[in-house]
Amino acid sequence: MIRRKKSxxxxxxxxxxxxxVLSIVMFIGSLSFSTFSQRWQQDMGSFTQEVATAKNLVLLQKALNGASNYIVKDDKDDKDEAVYFFKGNDKYLLFVTNNPVFNTDGQALIRLSVTVLADGKQQLRYEETPFGLSPLLRLSSLPKSNYSQILLTDNDIRFNFYGWEDQKQRTAFFEGEPMAPKWMKEYFGEKTGMLPYAVNITWGNNEPIIFPLLNDNRYQMFYAREKSTDA
Structure with missing residues (x-):
């Protein structure tokens, strides 16, 4: 009898x-890889943006640290008097710096402005005008910018300024009265007669970043000299 072998x-x-089963495993693996890849791209994109923002803020710090005690003519109302050039509120800032970002030779006029985009986001734009050929002489004739760059894109970008409201407060402080500088939403050199001590920038839910400005000691030196002469 012939037996058949079992297959x-x-x-x-x-x-x-x-x-x-193999198809299910491959589907789960593919889905996991796709999710990981998207998350990785988002994290890398966020990281790259944060690095770019940090770099731009370093450049902004350089320009603000070099803010110059620049004097111009204010010909408004036919006064034609010499005033400090520094103008700012919570959405824009104009000043002269000794440390421009693009043009490293000499001084430059700096414009910082906040603009609103179509999606509601805000952009902080840096504009620079070097003084190589035409120095800034009057408030009424500001030259156009030669260089421009977006420093930051976020929500609710704003400036604040730390300093004296006027020379009377500063004088009272040096005379011993209980006066102190304060944070303000706007600061105009033609009114205060000096630069602020610091500028901060805030956006979104971030803590303010404070940029100190190098103030001249002309007033303090004059006051100290007068006091020593009286003694």
């Missing part, structure tokens, strides 16, 4: 089940 292969049902 050692897989049945069609076993093959189909194995293929189904």
């Amino acid at each position: 050692s292969g897989f049945t069609l049902i076993e093959i189909l089940i194995a293929m189904l």
